[in-house]
Amino acid sequence: MTGLTDDVGFLLTRASGLVVRATNTALADLGLRVRQYSVLTLADDSSDGISQRDLAEVLGLDPSQVVALVDELAAAELVERRPSPTDRRQRLVAATANGVRLRRRADTAAAAGVQRQLGDLTAEEQQTLRGLLQRVVAGPDDVGEETRRAG
Amino acid sequence: MTGLTDDVGFLLTRASGLVVRATNTALADLGLRVRQYSVLTLADDSSDGISQRDLAEVLGLDPSQVVALVDELAAAELVERRPSPTDRRQRLVAATANGVRLRRRADTAAAAGVQRQLGDLTAEEQQTLRGLLQRVVAGPDDVGEETRRAG
DNA sequence: TATTGTTATACTCTATAACTATA
DNA sequence: TATAGTTATAGAGTATAACAATA
Numbered sequence: 007m008t009g010l011t012d013d014v015g016f017l018l019t020r021a022s023g024l025v026v027r028a029t030n031t032a033l034a035d036l037g038l039r040v041r042q043y044s045v046l047t048l049a050d051d052s053s054d055g056i057s058q059r060d061l062a063e064v065l066g067l068d069p070s071q072v073v074a075l076v077d078e079l080a081a082a083e084l085v086e087r088r089p090s091p092t093d094r095r096q097r098l099v100a101a102t103a104n105g106v107r108l109r110r111r112a113d114t115a116a117a118a119g120v121q122r123q124l125g126d127l128t129a130e131e132q133q134t135l136r137g138l139l140q141r142v143v144a145g146p147d148d149v150g151e152e153t154r155r156a157g
Numbered sequence: 158m159t160g161l162t163d164d165v166g167f168l169l170t171r172a173s174g175l176v177v178r179a180t181n182t183a184l185a186d187l188g189l190r191v192r193q194y195s196v197l198t199l200a201d202d203s204s205d206g207i208s209q210r211d212l213a214e215v216l217g218l219d220p221s222q223v224v225a226l227v228d229e230l231a232a233a234e235l236v237e238r239r240p241s242p243t244d245r246r247q248r249l250v251a252a253t254a255n256g257v258r259l260r261r262r263a264d265t266a267a268a269a270g271v272q273r274q275l276g277d278l279t280a281e282e283q284q285t286l287r288g289l290l291q292r293v294v295a296g297p298d299d300v301g302e303e304t305r306r307a308g
Numbered sequence: 309t310a311t312t313g314t315t316a317t318a319c320t321c322t323a324t325a326a327c328t329a330t331a
Numbered sequence: 332t333a334t335a336g337t338t339a340t341a342g343a344g345t346a347t348a349a350c351a352a353t354a
Contacts, residue, residue: 026170
């Protein structure tokens with residue numbers, strides 16, 4: 007008696023699609039998509055910039071995808087690549103002054119987009135959802151994210 | 158102090174990506190991807206077949222995407238398009254005997270794939286997650302799915 | 309030898325527009 | 332006039348492989 011609409015995997019995909027659409031719509035006026043917004047946020051939140059490898063790790067993307075995302079943001083002068091003082095292979099991605107300003111506006115817009123889709127859930131329910139999703143993202147204890155990617 | 162990893166929208170995208178990957182891997186041996194599996198399931202669960210419009214509605218896809226999915230499943234003889242007895246525009250998608258058999262095996266494989274990623278959550282927690290996601294998918298009361306698509 | 313970033317390529321998914329046949 | 336299915340197309344996202352520079 008468990009149909010597709012009771013399948014957590016299906017529901018996750020469906021909910022994600024709806025929220026991404028709502029967020030992309032909300033960010034469109036700022037010239038951002040949700041993926042770029044994520045990179046901008048992580049760059050801004052890092053004090054001295056974040057390596058592209060770390061970006062890929064946090065976002066769950068292949069490093070080659072990060073190259074294109076950073077290229078786009080750099081072309082718009084929202085982030086810049088700085089040489090790492092400790093490892094000449096690395097390039098630390100940091101937000102520019104323009105990027106920081108846009109990021110603040112994007113925070114508001116993105117949050118509104120998400121809320122549009124999560125509107126029925128109370129703050130407490132959203133907190134519960136957040137906690138459960140964080141554990142799903144953390145993955146099974148015995149097969150962590152790094153192990154999986156490396157394997 | 159709320160970083161990206163506290164953003165429900167981001168977590169939803171990230172969790173969805175992980176679960177879809179795990180499920181696609183689990184279904185690969187059967188020659189199915191998660192999208193096709195969803196269509197097969199809905200076709201099999203309907204007694205006399207489901208219209209492509211209804212498939213699109215439930216899956217949150219554009220009707221044109223459903224055409225390609227059904228084409229693939231029909232080419233593999235897992236589903237077939239039957240004429241609707243009541244509306245000659247409609248074509249009802251129903252599972253073939255082969256489709257029903259494969260679907261049963263796919264159920265097991267897909268469930269294992271999802272569990273591999275949700276393994277840390279208890280059955281009760283998964284039930285909680287299911288309920289919350291269903292409400293997210295249902296969307297805000299004042300702006301339902303159908304209204305949004307039509308608008 | 310292994311890692312960081314990069315380029316290249318192919319495939320899947322998403323988003324629109326337009327068309328046909330039926331209603 | 333509106334709806335079900337279809338075709339076509341372009342853009343975004345995903346998955347691999349291989350390479351240069353550096354560790």
